[in-house]
Amino acid sequence: MSDLPVVVVGAGPVGLAAAAELVERGQRPLVLEKADRAGAAVVQWHHVRLFSQWSELVDPAAGRLLAGTDWQRPADAEYPTGAEWAAAYLRPLAAALGDRVRFGAEVIGVARRGRDRVVDAGRDTEPLTVHVRLADGGEERITARAVIDASGTWEVPNPLGGDGLPAVGERAAADRISYRVPDLTDEAVRARYAGRHVVVAGSGHSALTALVAFADLAERAPTTRITWLLRRGAVGSTFGGGDADQLPARGALGLRARAAVEAGRIAVVTGFRTERVEGRDLVSDHGQRVSGVDEVVVLTGFRPDLSWLSELRLDLDATLQAPVALAPLIDPNVHSCGTVYPHGVKELSHPESDVYLAGMKSYGRAPTFLAMTGYEQVRSIAAALAGDRASAERVELVLPETGVCGGAGVFDEPAQDQGGGCCGAQAEPQVLTLSVPQGR
Template sequence: MNELPIAVIGAGPIGLAAAAHLLERGLEPVIFEAGPTAGAAIEHWRHIRLFSPWRFNLDAAAVRLLEASGWETPRLTALPYGGELVDNYLAPLSALPAIRSRLQTGARVGAVTRVGLDKTHVCERDSTPFLVRVEHDGGGTRDYRVSGVIDASGTWSTRNPLGTSGLPAIGEHAAAAWISSPLPDVTGRDRESFAGRRVLVVGAGHSAANTLINLTELTRDEPGTRILWAVRGASAEKVYGGEDADGLPARGQLGGRLRRLVESGKIELHTGFGISSLKSLDSHLTVTAGDGRTLQVDVVVPRTGFRPDLDMLRELRLNLDPAVEAPVGLGPLIDPEFHSCGTVPPHGARLLAHPEKDFYIVGMKSYGRAPTFLLATGYEQVRSIAAALAGDQAAADTVQLELPETGVCSTDAGASCDVPATNTRASSEDAGCCAAPEPVLVGFPTGRTHGRSGEL
């Protein structure tokens, strides 16, 4: 079993970082990516500029691999677009022979189990290899035997519904033609779908703010465009955030600009608007709130966040928090019901472990439904896990992280793609939970920084 490779599911920043750390430990990864290229999910929002500078978007082990090939580090203080994260980091990383030879694209994992054992069987379970069933684009389905599994598949493919109570609104599935992708390029690639139309943005996160601001830019050339914004809460104050007091200036500027656009009437804000039903008509869509209010719109942008896809893990023995669907030890620390801004110390293999030995969920998916994932945390997760899989428990337990200090926390009903971390190794106890709730917020840490070393 020790001679078998370790499966890494997903070739986003966290998945590729996991592979880099495994290679440094002398372990053999095999990477399965459902999309056509590494960073395929980020391609959907390549037009979005990150609030976090490059220095929080690069994994140390990945950088060591790249630098050995002559790769030049981007200017660490610059704020990259999603496309630059792919083009200048993930694409070169995935093209390195050490990664390319182990990366399979167009390879969607359909199930993970143990060879010959479903989840009800105990005998010799820990010593039995995993079986990963993979559906290859144009190449049929194949089973792979591996010694361990790191699930870095993220949550991008499973957005939360528009309706309340965790369920789709009545008529939501039938209204699919009126609903856009979560992060459309409203001034570029997807412009025709929004120009001159009544657009409803649903959600109270920073990616919703970005879409709203971009729509106001569209109205300069397309004055017939009408912008509506619906949030479930009583106000939009959390989205406005700290404005000038925010520790990340780009994020503070976003909140301040959005407030001014709402106050000027360029964006029509509807608070307390929990969607109960959608009704497709010939010419438009009627959106109805639980209190009976209705909006007539032409397109809906769903910024309601994401949730993990756990179907492929049904035959594994997982220990998940019943509320947020994160590892049981992590769940209470990130539950948005109680921690819209709490402290989540750095954590690694020990906290992320499940009853299923040598199986780990990492990155945004490790936070389940919680919207407060710190992307810097993801790189430290996989560093610790690679050490544990290599048998170096001391290194696995010494979890360390340094995050920028900011006094403003923000949460979102969304999720972040798994990504970035810092190259430094000073530890942080009070690394705030309120960071990058969605892909647009890659690397947004908040909270105070204090020293801490060790596992929770």
């Protein structure tokens, strides 16, 4: 099977990095992307500025590949927006990879050739078959020696409903609910929210980004009301590590969000798990009600689409839907804070040989993924596929601290003080609802 390609699903940051790593190892990658350009998901949050600097956003092998072109490397210490990341890095990288990247090719299934999930015989000797739907509606089958799924989770946002399923009435209210950070620099988008009662649901960095943007909008349009819904029982460590965060931009975001709350521009409701959307009211599973809501921005995370991998034997954690060996390192129910331990092919392997989930897809439902993590994952995978097991298992990445604790699993009680990082000084528990008076 050595003459067959390694199929990489997704032409985003990690998928393209995987291709660059494979090329450098003398392997034959084929990146399949259903959109018509690289970084299609990144472009959808084009207005959001990353926490990572350019020095952390360029995969090492990709940088070496681009160095042989007329590419101009951005200044290492700058923080790009999604649009800048795509334009200045992802699209030039896809161009440098040339015909190794195919657009308009949607992967709709992967299986062991001639064997469904149940069949044992020949599973270790047969290649993989990748089922592809083309932009013109046609279909194709590609035989592959390995598959790296770097398709991400962007297209499957978590719902507003507190039990992981849409709340009653959530679908019917779709015209008033958004699942992305809105671009308030766009005049039409700004007009949609200005002067309205906007509810932001979520506790991660996307929610903090939206809250800061809405707080700025409220200063310019004072009749704008902002309510922040948290499923957890206390604000606790939601604002992150602040000055202690080793990603300064991420720490600064939390500080700005905290300042907006303390200034009274954002009302905070804790312990609220939405059960129903009734007209302009949101109702929790305990009967609490947030009334007069005009718009809802749901930023409760994402989940992987595993439907097209159903014929493969994947070993996934029952809670996170992440590779079972990786899950304990990233599970917000048990992982306090600090660094995510370096990991690679060992943690990402499955019973189905030569199949890997990489990038955000590998994290399942866990939060706080960094590009550097994905780059190290695919470097390790590429080394393993090239037969360099020693390099594959020698993972030496050091990640910035703070930002992992207090994830989706911690909503009834604040995280216990673990000391240091974002789990250091914890706020005292609030009782159900915290509403900060104006002028504080």
